[in-house]
Amino acid sequence: MRIAILGGTGDIGEGLTVRFASETSHTILVGSRDASKAADRAGTYESRLANHGIERTIEHADNTAATSNADIVVLAVPPHHVGDTIEALVDQEVLTDQLLITPAVGMRGDESGLHFNPPSTGSLAELVARCAPASTAIAGAFHNLAADRLADLNADLDVDTLVVANDEKVRQRVIDLVNELAGIRALSAGPLANAAEVESVTPLVINIARYNDDMHDVGVRFT
Amino acid sequence: MRIAILGGTGDIGEGLTVRFASETSHTILVGSRDASKAADRAGTYESRLANHGIERTIEHADNTAATSNADIVVLAVPPHHVGDTIEALVDQEVLTDQLLITPAVGMRGDESGLHFNPPSTGSLAELVARCAPASTAIAGAFHNLAADRLADLNADLDVDTLVVANDEKVRQRVIDLVNELAGIRALSAGPLANAAEVESVTPLVINIARYNDDMHDVGVRFT
Secondary structure, three states: OOOEEEEEOOOOHHHHHHHHHHHHOOEEEEOOOOHHHHHHHHHHHHHHHHHOOOOOOEEEHHHHHHHHHOOEEEEOOOOOHHHHHHHHHHHHHOOOOOOOEEEEOOOOOOOOOOOEOOEEEEOOOHHHHHHHHOOOEEEEOOOOHHHHHHOOOOOOOOEEEEEEEHHHHHHHHHHHHHHHOOOEEEEEEEEEHHHHHOOOOOHHHHHHHHOOOOOOOOEEEEE | OOOEOOOOOOOHHHHHHHHEEEEEOOOOEEEEEEHHHHHHHHHHHHHHHHHHOOOOOEEEHHHHHHHHHHOEEEEEHHHHHHHHHHHHHHHHHOOOOOOOEOOOOOEEEOOOOOOEEEOOOOOOOHHHHOOOOOOEEEEEEOOOOHHHHOOOOOOOEEEEEEEEEEOOOHHHHHHHHOOOOOOOEEEEEOHHHHHHHHHHHHHHHHHHHHOOOOOOOOOOOOO
């Protein structure tokens, strides 16, 4: 499979790129609005992987070209760019029959901590589903992974991620994909209507890291 | 300490009563709107504890008397009765300087699953704080414990619960109380403004139990 990580220059994009590159044989494309930035970061990721004894080529392109050349597209852009990014991909007619996975979470902060701040659709996953063509398979996953821990190839993860999609076969396809990564267990959380409760875990784990001295880069396990 | 479990006749109330009775030396009072129902259930819990070799007296009263006789009050009533229950306790002037802990979560269901359905205050914890006297210490805890697993004294829990309260000393007091129970680790999630993300975990774990064949009575651990 060819997996495009849009926003692959950001922190969660870095983690997903190096984990998929080091632990699977899928071709990974780093996407960015700026093709030269994608090229630069792909080189950085190749160097990081080489330092771990892993010789892999990381492909790179702007988000549009990355999407048109991928079987699976991970929308790892900042949450406030999710709507714009999807609209641009739709306008350019590059979203067809890919599997599109969104890890994004809308959050706002105040003095107490971070809070779930969804769009009017209820969740970013449902916003993506509303904007994308009907032919594109939509799923949410990878929301509540601590970026630094994901990107650190020496770190044991031992965490869960929750998968939402309306089609049970799409959910299973994403679960199987995630389970290729050591240390991340995928669980189904059901249809996209259940995405809000999944996305809401991300501000929670950040608040837990803030309020418990001995916890950082907090992940979650369901037992 | 004297711990009143209001709504102690319900499933989460049963679990908290038998766990606190079996694992701590605190006096436990089962509260109910109906004093005779409280008496009946207290007897049942005593029998269940005796079957585990634990001879304990479980006190019982209506919610008002239980509250006025307690140092700690756990508001284990159904979510749609939280507002009414607090208002009645305030009217009867029995809420003074107790520590009041709310485990309640507002939820609604549809064909996809359960969804977080908070009151207009943002969370039930904030609703309780708004209604209670300023002298009462308010905290949220015990939200996302699977009732059957909690009530089964043979079940290993090995789960976390999240504590929210505006006063750091109140949070620590609740954390210390929870940590008297084997198998439940308390973590701070910060002030009551962060309660929505904590309460929202409850529909999520119920959805996970529904959509993953091998999971039931799902709990959560933060790692």
